[in-house]
Amino acid sequence: MKLNVRQGQIQNEASDLIVVNLFEGVTMPGGATGAVDAALQGMIADVLASGDFKGRLNATTVFYPRGAIQAKRVLLVGLGKAEKFGLDQARQVAATAAKKARELGAKTYATIVHGAGIGGLAVQDAAQALAEGTLLGLYQYKEYKKADDNGGEVGGVTIVEYDAAKLDDIQEGVRVGRAIAEGQMVARDLSNKPGNAATPAFLADTARQIGQEHDIQVTALSFAECKAMGMGMFSGVAQGSNEPSQFIVMDYNGGGPGADTVVLVGKGITFDSGGISIKPTDGMWDMKHDMSGGAAVIGAMQAVGALGLPLHVVGIVPATENMLSGTAFKPGDILRAMNGKTIEIQSTDAEGRLVLGDALCYAARFKPQAVIDMATLTGACMIALGKHAAGLLSNDQPLADKLKAAADRSGERVWQLPLWDEYNEQIKSTFADMKNTGGRGGGAITAAAILKNFVDFPWVHLDIAGTAWGEDDKGYNTKGATGYGVRLCVELLRGWNR
Ligand code: BES
Ligand code: MN
Ligand code: ZN
Numbered sequence: 089m090k091l092n093v094r095q096g097q098i099q100n101e102a103s104d105l106i107v108v109n110l111f112e113g114v115t116m117p118g119g120a121t122g123a124v125d126a127a128l129q130g131m132i133a134d135v136l137a138s139g140d141f142k143g144r145l146n147a148t149t150v151f152y153p154r155g156a157i158q159a160k161r162v163l164l165v166g167l168g169k170a171e172k173f174g175l176d177q178a179r180q181v182a183a184t185a186a187k188k189a190r191e192l193g194a195k196t197y198a199t200i201v202h203g204a205g206i207g208g209l210a211v212q213d214a215a216q217a218l219a220e221g222t223l224l225g226l227y228q229y230k231e232y233k234k235a236d237d238n239g240g241e242v243g244g245v246t247i248v249e250y251d252a253a254k255l256d257d258i259q260e261g262v263r264v265g266r267a268i269a270e271g272q273m274v275a276r277d278l279s280n281k282p283g284n285a286a287t288p289a290f291l292a293d294t295a296r297q298i299g300q301e302h303d304i305q306v307t308a309l310s311f312a313e314c315k316a317m318g319m320g321m322f323s324g325v326a327q328g329s330n331e332p333s334q335f336i337v338m339d340y341n342g343g344g345p346g347a348d349t350v351v352l353v354g355k356g357i358t359f360d361s362g363g364i365s366i367k368p369t370d371g372m373w374d375m376k377h378d379m380s381g382g383a384a385v386i387g388a389m390q391a392v393g394a395l396g397l398p399l400h401v402v403g404i405v406p407a408t409e410n411m412l413s414g415t416a417f418k419p420g421d422i423l424r425a426m427n428g429k430t431i432e433i434q435s436t437d438a439e440g441r442l443v444l445g446d447a448l449c450y451a452a453r454f455k456p457q458a459v460i461d462m463a464t465l466t467g468a469c470m471i472a473l474g475k476h477a478a479g480l481l482s483n484d485q486p487l488a489d490k491l492k493a494a495a496d497r498s499g500e501r502v503w504q505l506p507l508w509d510e511y512n513e514q515i516k517s518t519f520a521d522m523k524n525t526g527g528r529g530g531g532a533i534t535a536a537a538i539l540k541n542f543v544d545f546p547w548v549h550l551d552i553a554g555t556a557w558g559e560d561d562k563g564y565n566t567k568g569a570t571g572y573g574v575r576l577c578v579e580l581l582r583g584w585n586r
Contacts, residue, residue, distance in 0.1 A: 089226065090244035091219055091266060093258050098248045099127040102158035104194035107185045109202050110136075111170045112143035120200045120250065121164070127157045132164060144168060145177060146184040146563065150192065159198070163188055167202065176499035178203040178217035183225025183564035190226060190242050198246040201258060211254045213497075215261025216268075218247065220575070223269035224564035229280040264395065268578050271391030272571035274298070278383035279557065279569030283359035283376040288334040288407035291356060291379065295336050295386050295405070302340070302393025309335035319450070320424040321431065321442035326408035328363060328416025333408035335447070336382075338389045340401045348457040348584060349400040352389070352577055353447045355440045355463035356382030356407030363410050363436030364418050377569060378440070380556035381462035382407060384573030391578045399584055402454050406443040410436070422520045425449060429541055430520040438524045440465045441535050445542040452544060458487050459543070460580070462550045462573045468531025470554035477501040478555045478572065481536035484546035491548050491580060498575035502550065511537045550576075 098106050098120050108121040110132075117125045117132050125132035131151050135141045141149045145168025150161055165185050167173055181202045189197045204214040222245055249258055278286055278294060292308035299306035311333045315323040319335070326333035336356070357378035361367060367375065382405035389403040417423070421433045423442065426449035431442070440463050451459050462478075469479040480502040482488035488504060495502040514526035514534050522541060526534025536549045555572040558565060 089223065089242065091222065091262050092244065092246045093255060093262060094246055094248055095250070095252050095255055096248045097123060097250055098198060098200055099124045099157050101198040101246065101248060103160070103196055103198045103246065105161040105163055105189050105192060105197040106159040107163045107165060107189070107197060107199035109165050109167050109181060109200065110143045111167045111173070111206070113169070114143060119205050124157070124162060128153055128162065129156065142166070146180055148184060148188050161192060161194070167207065170206070173203060173207050175209060175213055175217045175497060178207070178209060178214055179221035179499055180563035182218045182221025186222045186225040186242060186245070190240065193240055194242060195240070196244045196246070197242065198248050200248060204254070211257040212261040215247070215258040216265035219262045219265025220269045221564045223266065224272060227273055227276060227566055229277065229568055231281065267391050267394040268575055270394070271387040271578065272574040273387070274390050275380070275383040275387030275571035275574050276569040278386060279377050279380045279571070283409070286358055286376065286379065287331050288356065288358055288409070289332060291358065291382060291386065291405060291407045292334040292336050295338050298386065298390045298393070299338060302390060304389060304393050305339040307337050309337070314446070318424070318426045319446035320426070322406050322408070322446040324417040324421065324423040325410055325439045325442050328413045329409035329411040330413070331358070331409050336405040336407055338386070338403035340389060340392055342392070342397050342401070343399045347398060347400050349402065349454050350581060350584065351402045351404060351451040351454055351456045351459040352385045353404045353444060353451060353459060353461040354381035354383065354385030355379065355444055355465065356405040357410050357440060357443065358407060360410045360437070360439065361412060363416055363439060364412050365435040365437040366412055367437060374557065377557045378464050379407065380464050380569060381552060381573065383569070384462050384552070384571060384577070387571060387574040388577040391574060392581060395578070395582070397581055399581060401581060402451070402456070404447045404451060406447045408443065410439045425542060427542055429522070432517040432520040432523040434523050434525045438535070441524060441538045444539055448539060448542040456545050459545055459547045460491070460550065460577060461539070461547070462552050464553045464556050465551045466532045466535050466553055469551035472505070472532055473503055473554055475554045475558050477503040479532045479551035480504045480548060481507045481533065481551070482548045483507065483540060483543060484548070487546045487548055491576070494576055494580040494583065498579040500555070500572055500576035502576070505533055507533065507536055507540065
């Protein structure tokens with residue numbers, strides 16, 4: 089979809105629709121909204137006076153200008169309370185407007201940048217949020233189905249700004265926002281794709297293709313290669329599936345010598361049946377999304393490449409199904425990780441920590457300054473935090489704080505959980521160095537406590553079980569995969585050298 093930037097006055101745009109905005113509680117519109125109101129002889133002020141539109145966040149109302157201006161429709165969207173306004177509200181408002189424009193059948197529309205005026209956002213940031221919200225809000229996964237009947241397709245959006253001095257910043261914000269949103273949509277596409285199509289081999293092919301387009305070295309190690317390297321946990325999970333596993337490594341070298349290395353690791357279980365410890369029928373279909381962490385890594389790598397960030401960034405995705413079969417691993421089995429540690433299997437459904445553990449061991453070879461892993465790891469994390477934040481666990485508080493700052497800016501929230509040594513008691517095993525489940529208490533934490541055994545660098549674990557997909561069709565999220573983690577990681581990396 090096209091996103092053009094142009095100097096001009098929004099009330100003069102000839103378009104299917106123009107978008108203006110208003111904060112809650114404003115009685116007399118100013119700025120661009122005021123100019124449109126004047127051109128419409130006070131239509132907007134009338135609606136405000138009637139109390140029918142209060143400016144609540146994401147509220148919309150449509151005006152028909154009857155020839156007073158060239159645009160066919162005017163869409164007024166609420167920004168909510170000024171004191172609660174920030175980048176995420178700008179992102180949401182952009183998505184709300186885009187969805188409404190599509191519903192109205194607008195093929196093109198023009199919009200102002202939300203929040204750069206009295207909203208107080210930096211112009212470039214506001215433009216980035218506008219691009220992200222617009223593209224992500226219009227996202228639909230329609231590979232297997234006609235698009236839902238929601239009005240058709242928006243072909244192009246023109247961002248109109250009166251102040252010529254702001255245009256360069258807006259252009260730059262749009263460039264960044266587009267790269268990030270496109271990466272996030274790659275992640276959504278992969279995660280939404282059913283397990284019979286989004287196989288480990290498909291993930292590897294996608295990674296290779298992205299690698300070619302963005303100058304990223306991509307390799308995928310086979311099952312035999314992983315086994316020979318001592319990845320007993322990853323191959324233990326993979327051995328039960330007929331779908332060949334792939335250990336995907338994407339190596340982007342955008343920094344000169346001496347640049348920092350950051351490794352992103354993503355859980356790539358393309359379907360989690362639970363294995364011999366099989367899951368109940370209900371909801372098992374959602375386990376096609378169990379590679380959402382891996383999808384976020386692949387999407388983030390694309391964005392990093394597109395933006396040409398001056399860093400060494402490595403993406404690792406251990407990809408396999410978790411299946412039951414005559415060759416599947418079993419409860420009671422003991423597996424040996426790449427770093428030599430042993431783990432007794434109590435549940436084959438606690439497979440994410442196994443594949444991630446070997447991937448974290450592998451990450452050590454890059455001598456990273458930081459490693460971030462993302463995984464739909466535990467139902468317990470979803471119980472703890474719901475769908476509004478990922479669980480964050482870390483062995484390095486400065487790095488954890490950097491992620492929190494990136495979360496604030498990207499709108500992909502995190503909430504830190506403790507990783508005290510006391511939790512290690514719960515994963516002690518009679519027969520091996522540890523066991524792979526920690527009982528009922530603190531399930532998201534004991535999972536991270538297991539991962540910690542495979543880490544010897546600054547590390548953050550993000551449990552995205554609650555945030556990776558949802559039923560919500562609000563704002564910039566659509567039903568199904570969210571692509572959570574792409575904006576967060578790219579924001580972290582963009583600010584890395586600051
Ligand atoms: N992929 C699941 C976690 C999950 C469940 C994510 C539901 C999103 C929604 C993971 O592999 C798993 O099965 N975890 C178990 C661990 C338990 C056996 C210790 C869980 O959370 O129940
Ligand atoms: Mn599982
Ligand atoms: Zn899983």
